[in-house]
Amino acid sequence: MSKGRDRKPGLSRRTFLQHAVAGAGATAAAAVGADAIAAEADVAVPAIRIPPEFAAARRAALPTLDFPMTGAQVFARACKEEGVAALFCCPGNYAVTHAIASTGIPAFGGRHEGSMAHAADAFIRSTGELAVCSGTEGPGFTDMICAIACANAARTPLLVLASNMSMYQEDTEAGIQLGYQQPTTEGLKKYGKRLINPRRVHEYAGYAFRQLKSGVPKPVHLDFPAEVGSAKFNDASDLAYYHDKTRYRTESRPHPSPADITKAVTLIKTARRPMIVSSNGVFYAKAWDALKKLADKAQIPVVESGAMKGQFSDASPLSANAAPGALASADLVILVGQHCMPIVGEFAFGPDAKYIRIDQSAEDIGRNMPIDLGIVSCEKAALEALADAVPKMSHDAWVAEIAAARKKFEDQNLDYYKTGLTYTDAVHPAVIAKELGDFLYGGSIPREETAIASGGFGIARYTRRALRGYRPGQIMNGAYQYGAIGPDVAYAVGVAAGVQLGAGVQKAYQGHPIVCVTGDGGIGYTLMEIDTMAKHKLPVIVIVYNNNAWGTWTQASREPWALPIHLFQENLRYDKVAEALGGHGEYVSRPADFKPALERAYQVAVKESRPSVINCQGKKEFWDREKFPPGTLGKIEPGVMSYYH
Amino acid sequence: MRRTNGRGAEGVALALQRYADRGVFRGFSVAAGREGRQNFSFTWLTRRPTTLSFEPKAGVLEFKHLLPGVGSNRTLVSDLKAIVREHTGPAVPAHRRIDARRMRAACSVQGGHLTLSLKVRGSHHEYAVQRGLNLVNQLFLLLHASYPEYLVEHFGVSAE
Numbered sequence: 001m002s003k004g005r006d007r008k009p010g011l012s013r014r015t016f017l018q019h020a021v022a023g024a025g026a027t028a029a030a031a032v033g034a035d036a037i038a039a040e041a042d043v044a045v046p047a048i049r050i051p052p053e054f055a056a057a058r059r060a061a062l063p064t065l066d067f068p069m070t071g072a073q074v075f076a077r078a079c080k081e082e083g084v085a086a087l088f089c090c091p092g093n094y095a096v097t098h099a100i101a102s103t104g105i106p107a108f109g110g111r112h113e114g115s116m117a118h119a120a121d122a123f124i125r126s127t128g129e130l131a132v133c134s135g136t137e138g139p140g141f142t143d144m145i146c147a148i149a150c151a152n153a154a155r156t157p158l159l160v161l162a163s164n165m166s167m168y169q170e171d172t173e174a175g176i177q178l179g180y181q182q183p184t185t186e187g188l189k190k191y192g193k194r195l196i197n198p199r200r201v202h203e204y205a206g207y208a209f210r211q212l213k214s215g216v217p218k219p220v221h222l223d224f225p226a227e228v229g230s231a232k233f234n235d236a237s238d239l240a241y242y243h244d245k246t247r248y249r250t251e252s253r254p255h256p257s258p259a260d261i262t263k264a265v266t267l268i269k270t271a272r273r274p275m276i277v278s279s280n281g282v283f284y285a286k287a288w289d290a291l292k293k294l295a296d297k298a299q300i301p302v303v304e305s306g307a308m309k310g311q312f313s314d315a316s317p318l319s320a321n322a323a324p325g326a327l328a329s330a331d332l333v334i335l336v337g338q339h340c341m342p343i344v345g346e347f348a349f350g351p352d353a354k355y356i357r358i359d360q361s362a363e364d365i366g367r368n369m370p371i372d373l374g375i376v377s378c379e380k381a382a383l384e385a386l387a388d389a390v391p392k393m394s395h396d397a398w399v400a401e402i403a404a405a406r407k408k409f410e411d412q413n414l415d416y417y418k419t420g421l422t423y424t425d426a427v428h429p430a431v432i433a434k435e436l437g438d439f440l441y442g443g444s445i446p447r448e449e450t451a452i453a454s455g456g457f458g459i460a461r462y463t464r465r466a467l468r469g470y471r472p473g474q475i476m477n478g479a480y481q482y483g484a485i486g487p488d489v490a491y492a493v494g495v496a497a498g499v500q501l502g503a504g505v506q507k508a509y510q511g512h513p514i515v516c517v518t519g520d521g522g523i524g525y526t527l528m529e530i531d532t533m534a535k536h537k538l539p540v541i542v543i544v545y546n547n548n549a550w551g552t553w554t555q556a557s558r559e560p561w562a563l564p565i566h567l568f569q570e571n572l573r574y575d576k577v578a579e580a581l582g583g584h585g586e587y588v589s590r591p592a593d594f595k596p597a598l599e600r601a602y603q604v605a606v607k608e609s610r611p612s613v614i615n616c617q618g619k620k621e622f623w624d625r626e627k628f629p630p631g632t633l634g635k636i637e638p639g640v641m642s643y644y645h
Numbered sequence: 646m647r648r649t650n651g652r653g654a655e656g657v658a659l660a661l662q663r664y665a666d667r668g669v670f671r672g673f674s675v676a677a678g679r680e681g682r683q684n685f686s687f688t689w690l691t692r693r694p695t696t697l698s699f700e701p702k703a704g705v706l707e708f709k710h711l712l713p714g715v716g717s718n719r720t721l722v723s724d725l726k727a728i729v730r731e732h733t734g735p736a737v738p739a740h741r742r743i744d745a746r747r748m749r750a751a752c753s754v755q756g757g758h759l760t761l762s763l764k765v766r767g768s769h770h771e772y773a774v775q776r777g778l779n780l781v782n783q784l785f786l787l788l789h790a791s792y793p794e795y796l797v798e799h800f801g802v803s804a805e
Contacts, residue, residue, distance in 0.1 A: 272740075273740075324786075324790065328741070328779070328782055328783060328786060329738060329740065329741060344668075344669055344671070344689065344690070345689060345690035345691060345785070348782075348786055348789075350778075350779050350782050351664055351669045351689075351775075351778045351779065351782060352775065352779070369668075370667055370668025370669065401738050457805075483803075483805045552804060554794065555797075555804060625720075630791070632793060632794060633790070633791065633793075634788070634789045634790045634791055634792065634793035634796075635789060635790070635793070636786060636789055636790050
């Protein structure tokens with residue numbers, strides 16, 4: 001758990017007023033801490049505080065989970081044994097969620113089941129460990145649908161649990177919240193099952209984890225009618241198929257055929273400008289060492305795509321992530337673990353490039369993008385085999401071309417920044433992007449330290465250009481493939497929870513602050529999760545680009561009758577909402593104020609483990625290229641800008 | 646497919662057919678026009694079919710109206726022309742450069758639509774096809790990077 005979990009006791013009204021007077025620059029609440037937020041000038045009101053039950057829960061002894069057990073407990077124990085690293089939920093599905101919490105799996109309760117499901121997705125994408133989300137029957141379950149769809153598009157091994165009313169009541173509409181769940185997640189999952197036979201609850205845990213831990217991942221959805229969760233089992237003989245995980249699934253993985261490796265090596269040897277595209281599969285197979293070994297040995301540049309980034313360090317001269325201008329030069333593209341395939345034209349590679357695709361799913365190889373060679377294999381096994389088989393090679397001219405393209409890209413970013421600084425009446429996104437990048441990677445913070453929940457729409461077109469990955473799990477690519485911008489704050493809950501716990505690849509960065517980027521369109525969906533962050537002591541710095549409009553407003557710029565659809569009230573104070581929820585708030589309306597606000601928020605995160613919202617006041621007209629160049633930016637994929645694939 | 650050094654219309658057709666065979670194009674058709682003119686159609690970088698014609702007498706490959714509706718945007722046209730221009734000089738790596746001894750590339754705007762023309766020199770028809778397609782790819786990369794709204798409006802690319 002993170003350092004400094006317990007908050008200072010609430011301040012007295014007198015102390016608050018003293019601090020409030022002294023609190024110049026930042027908001028009054030920021031100067032004195034969340035405890036005093038609720039206080040107004042002359043009315044003493046109770047301070048926001050974390051209930052003592054949170055600390056008590058951490059101290060509470062866990063029950064021994066052994067027979068006799070309920071169906072929910074049997075399932076929870078399977079989750080524990082399978083290494084589920086966190087539970088994200090709202091109240092509901094009580095038997096199952098309480099049983100999971102009783103195993104010691106860290107449980108995070110939030111404000112909306114959808115947000116918690118997004119958080120679980122992000123936890124998995126940023127740690128590589130399994131997480132569970134849960135909602136109650138009926139609305140709790142359907143609240144999670146968008147998140148399940150996002151996780152499905154991102155190929156996340158998300159375990160979705162939901163309770164259901166009893167089988168006895170089926171079809172009757174007796175009581176409330178009955179629903180037939182499985183058809184609702186059709187097309188959004190790898191596997192799903194309504195558990196109908198209590199004796200098979202452990203068997204179906206096996207079905208779930210077999211799917212989650214093999215092949216190309218996607219969500220698994222189990223719904224628990226009351227008869228299953230509450231069933232009582234006196235001993236193992238009451239259960240069907242009750243045996244250890246080594247009996248119901250295998251850790252064995254497909255390995256590449258020697259003939260395919262020979263063909264691949266031949267293609268690599270004849271290529272002059274080979275490039276590896278590293279995606280999701282490299283992350284989940286923990287194949288980054290093999291990737292580096294292959295890249296270094298054969299001097300093959302690497303560009304990343306996918307739902308998370310950082311498997312290949314941007315510190316390497318072989319990183320082509322920020323070299324979009326060079327991509328079209330590649331004559332051989334090796335797609336590794338690219339589960340979500342672009343069609344021709346979506347990646348920047350030229351028409352003459354040849355393709356090798358390495359994937360665990362033979363059924364998918366050749367879809368969308370024509371291949372010259374398909375290799376069915378676990379990504380790690382294939383990369384290790386290739387690294388062993390390729391001779392030591394050099395592609396100096398190619399690497400120099402990558403470096404030149406990288407410089408051109410960085411020069412362009414710098415030009416955007418300089419232009420952005422000239423707009424002094426609001427904060428331009430180029431200023432946020434550049435100064436955030438400098439803060440994270442060019443200052444006193446080790447550049448590999450801070451994990452990012454990268455989101456937003458228009459703002460993301462700028463910030464993605466500045467964000468870099470130096471280690472696995474550093475960037476969680478929020479809007480990946482499904483394109484949802486609303487989950488950003490919820491995603492940050494999941495990333496921060498992973499960092500707080502030091503789960504999976506976040507182990508070395510345990511307890512550090514994380515940064516979330518979002519827009520004013522996105523934050524409206526999940527802003528209430530600031531409360532979740534505050535009560536769980538998740539030190540998240542949420543940077544919201546507030547331009548008073550959805551990023552889509554330009555599409556209605558010539559249709560005045562439709563324009564209000566795209567607009568919000570102007571100058572909204574998301575920072576104040578954060579303060580009201582126990583977080584820290586900063587309001588930034590001039591370019592020069594962004595960096596100091598970021599530094600203050602970072603200190604709040606470090607010293608108080610408290611979330612912040614930095615409300616950056618921009619203006620929608622910054623997307624107008626004619627009036628405010630460079631206006632709305634596009635993207636080139638793969639690489640730092642990618643989020644479609 | 647056997648690689649040949651086909652000349653003229655045959656060379657152009659063979660070169661394009663190879664891209665279709667490799668799956669780079671989705672759908673590929675050829676229609677004969679007057680005086681040996683060939684009109685090719687294929688779906689490639691966007692959902693909208695790309696058309697390419699070859700006029701054998703003049704030795705000109707033409708992506709007519711490759712980019713519709715650019716005329717009103719002078720900055721865009723200027724940037725597109727700069728892409729074509731820079732591919733003839735040292736601004737791009739040698740392997741991407743257009744060899745003026747083998748072909749020339751030019752773009753023009755007529756009726757608001759941008760047309761890319763490739764004048765083949767000698768028998769370098771396959772070279773011209775290959776360089777021309779790569780140049781078209783570069784033009785679209787510029788649009789993706791800097792003019793996303795154009796692609797939304799004219800090519801049905803998602804606004805999201």
